[in-house]
Amino acid sequence: MYKKIEQDINVPYPIYLVNNIYETVKRIENIKVKHRADLFLIYDKNLSVYYDKYINNIRSFCKSSLYIECKECNKNRETVDEIYKFLVDNNAKRNGIVICIGGGILGDLVGFVSGTYMRGIRYINIPTTMISQVDSSIGGKVGYNFNNLKNYIGMFYNPLEVIVCPEFLKTLKRKEILSGFGEIIKYCIIDRDDLLIYFEKNIESIVNLEKDEIILLVQKCILIKRDIVSKDFKDTGLRNVLNFGHTVGHAIEIDSNYKVSHGQSVSLGILVALKLSETLMSLDKTLYNKIKDIYTYIGIDKYYKINNKDNFIKSIRGDKKNDSNIRFVLISTLGKPVIAVKVKEEQLLKVIKESIEGEKIYE
Ligand SMILES: NC(=O)c1ccc[n+]([C@@H]2O[C@H](COP(=O)([O-])OP(=O)(O)OC[C@H]3O[C@@H](n4cnc5c(N)ncnc54)[C@H](O)[C@@H]3O)[C@@H](O)[C@H]2O)c1
DSSP states (O other), X not given: OEEEEOOOSSSOSOEEXXXXXXXXXXXXHHHHHHHOOOEEEEEETTHHHHHHHHHHHHHTTSSEEEXXXXXXXXXXXXXXXXXXXHHHHTTOOTTOEEEEEEOHHHHHHHHHHHHHGGGOOEEEEEEOSHHIIIIITSSOEEEEEETTEEEEEEEEOOOSEEEEOGGGGGGSOHHHXXXXXXXXXXXXXXXXXXXXXXXXXXXXXXXXXXXXXXXHHHHHHHHHHHHHHHHOTTXXXXXXXXXXXXXXXXXXXXXXXXOSOHHHHHHHHHHHHHHHHHHHHOOOTHHHHHHHHHHHHHXXXXXXOOSOHHHHHHHHHHSTTOOSSEEEEEEEETTEEEEEEEEOHHHHHHHHHHXXXXXXXOO
């Protein structure tokens, strides 16, 4: 059984929410039959540890396969070249289809390669992490890091379809689950409806990854992202709201040399953005404390010690969504994000001190 999330003019591909990995394999088999195309499998190396049987199954429908070691420090030009080479060596033509199975790093890389290889080859994204299921697989942003700048080289390129199977989440390390919660809490804060209420009400089941609650949570997040993207696919205005928590988040990723995960960095960035919102947007102080309490309950770290303040500020200024001013997405109240709020450097440093400054959360 699967649920098909409706297509839309700017999200012109179906997103299938499937119940188990067996159904995922079946969908890929159907794709082979329906399109009569050569399939090229690219998957995250770590998945072989848990899903060897399924990977082998999928491989049997494919002309060839390649695994990639997925680390943020490999999200670069060399890995992009490795994937181009794989496609060239295996004689992939424009009518072929690339099957990507992995988290946000692989999805971003394979999406970029697919968008540029022979001016565009079709690809199917099968996200296997919390972040990739609720966020990165939807919206068509693909790319890689360049010169310590996150996702600086990239494009908008949509997949043929996305197959979301929450069963994959069961084998994620706790750190990766917490990373996913960072992006989910971002949705809870920017969402106009009731995601935060749903999250709080079901927090125990969600933390324990109980199937029904997780499927509903993933679905709710996909719908929020799809609705925002469908109104501003090219990220010229409204879509910026998805950057809530990311301005400081990206700087923490870089300052920690990617030792702090994307979602954990975003969680810290969210605390800074909430504190800034109190100062600049008169946000009621109760929300900050509520979010901090949620972090404590689910085990998200609340503190970070900046290694190099000058570089930290430089990377915030260099963040591609900023010009010479530091601009933030803040909120005036729950569910009401405001984009491009100008923040002075001194204000930011003061608020970092008041919110997240503390001991290192990794070693
Ligand atoms: N394109 C977008 O719109 C967008 C949005 C958000 C984040 N991102 C990008 O996504 C990346 C982060 O994504 P991520 O957190 O998925 O990282 P990731 O791809 O590195 O995956 C995290 C870790 O989980 C492992 N893994 C993957 N699936 C697994 C599974 N089912 N079981 C066990 N282990 C598994 C991976 O090998 C890796 O070690 C960042 O590069 C970020 O910039 C992109």
